[in-house]
Amino acid sequence: MNPFLAQFQQEVPLSWYLILSATLFSFGVVGFLIKRNLITVFMSIELMLNAVNLSFVTFAHQWHAVKGQIFVFFVMMVAAAEAAVGLAIIIAVFRVRATLAVDRIDRMKL
């Protein structure tokens, strides 16, 4: 096999996955911190979750252990549930406050 193609035959190294995961997670954190819109904040949370999922899968593949993949399913399940509840809350908040700016939503009571 010619060396050019062989280069593509090689596996992507572990560190690349982890760096991607860390980068995604950082985007999520930064988005969570700086965005005002509640929906964007929510999306940032999903981003963080998925970043973690990525590193779970990576390690599962690396160590040939299935536990990490099982965790990923759990996380996805929780994320789905959370999305349903979270979106419901967002709708409820919007109905009452007519805004989705997190800075404005600073009271425990409606």
Add this chain to the structure above:
Amino acid sequence: MNGNLHLWLIPLLPFAGFLFNGILGRHLPKALITTIALLAPLAAFGVVLNAALSVFGSASAPISLPYIENCPIGWINMANFHVDYSFVLDPLSLVMLLVVTGVGPLIHIYSIGYMKHEEGYYRFFAYMNLFMFFMSVLVLAGNALLMFVGWEGVGLASYLLIGFYFQKNSAADAGKKAFIVNRIGDFGFLIAMFLLLANFGTLTFSEIATKIGMDPGWNGGVITFIALALLLGAAGKSAQLPLYIWLPDAMEGPTPVSALIHAATMVTAGVYMIARNHVLFDHSPFALSVVAIVGAATAIFAATIGLVQNDIKRVLAYSTVSQLGYMFLGCGVAAYSASIFHLMTHAFFKALLFLAAGSVIHAIGGEQDLRKMGGLWKKLPITFAVTTVGVLAIAGFFPFAGFFSKDAILYAAFAQGGSGRVLWFIGLVTALLTSFYMFRLWYLAFLGKSRSPEVHPHESPWSMLGPLVILALLSICGGWIGIERFSAFLAPSVGARTAEAAPWAFDQYISLGHFLGVVAVLVALEGWLIADKLYRRKPERAAQYAAALPGGYKLLLNKYYVDEFYGYTVIKPLLGFSKYFLGYVVDVGILGGAAWLLGGIATLSGAILQRWQSGNIRSYAAWLAAGAAAVLLFVLVPWSTVWPVSMDILGKVAGH
């Protein structure tokens, strides 16, 4: 009945009456309230009579005394301290029970007529039954702690009944005064109990007596202290100097209460308690002489005040204080059975006098001022007759009850010799004063011309006169049992002293006892004659004497200014201390300041800490992220290479 006397029924029957009337009485018809309130103490009297019959041996197997009844469940059980609910029937408690449960129902019957139109009829009888309950507990108690329960309980009942007309300020105040002054005495009782416990490890009367008896070295010292503390308690309850001040004010209560609680039974509890603890007093000559001095001083002190009082109930109240002084005097010369004898006869004739006074007050529409009475004998013939019996009895005329008991005490004092002669003389002077003021009352209330002609008195109903007649009979015959038989019966409980032996030994033709008895009667007669002169033959004389000695008269009329004295020396400083020191310094300054300080700290720290709780989600998230970053930093950075020295120290500290 054989074997079981069911002593527990004696207190518990009135208690059941109290619960029933106290809880349901408001909604019940008067007839039912009356039935319950009467049946309970009457049934208790039945139990006592049954016990008495068993003791005196009409049955085939007489009960031997002391008869002890223990509740199967103990009360206090600790390592080496046991108190039981134990009831003891011995000659002393039997006599006392007969007096309490015998006079009690009579006064209950009287009250039916007397309280007929009062508000709170059910309340009155509930309290009266409550009193009977606590009084029988006090009498039956086999140990000091149970006695203390009864002791406090009768104080409570007394407080409730003095303040029965609680809408009247003076009645409410008198109730409080009685309660507070009694607290001072109770303090003495408590101290005595603690000392008994510390020195003997038990509060059971019989065990204390045994322990003292086993060791002849117990004399004076701590025993004196215990005895004096007990005396303080007794002085509070029995209205002796210097704590007698509550009793005259207690006359604010309804008259049957004055008769039952503040003449016949509760106030004699102090005498009973001293007799019950006589072993302690016998082993402390000093305490005994203090008892005698307190008694004699109270007797003459109260009698002089009684000379000039114008309120019929107050005259009787001071007379009660004075007679209680007699009983203490008797205890003080170790003539306990003479004291108990006087206690018994006094219960008869003083209850009689109070109830008769109540009958008079009832008849003339609530007037208590002697100066507005007069000439009542025609309108109230039966009341007049029984009062005459009472007056003759208390003055000590032969053969009325008071003669025998008073004579027994005076004889015991005289026979003691030495200082006893002084006590005897004081007692004799007191007898003169007693005779005088009682006949003064008699003349002012019943003889002469009516000083309030507009009032139309009416004789009381038979529910009131019946008890009066019975008590009058008891006041006549109550003393005939004679001190020698009485003290022989009491000897197992209070010991027999040679000093009390037989003043009226009829086998001696002319004895010391005869002589002293004749002297006492002559003195009483003298008192009558003086009263006769001042209030019948020359009625203007009394006012002349009073005018001639304005200082002395005013001093007596104002009761030696003792209340005022206490007001200035005790109450005012105490109030000042409470208001200025406890109120302003301690309460407002220290406690309030501390509260303000704590509140200030909390407010301040809250003001600082609330900045964290901004309610801004992003700031929370930022803190969260910063925390996570810090943890990561701590875990990931190879600190040992970055800063080797610090890790070395940390490792040493951690012990690796």
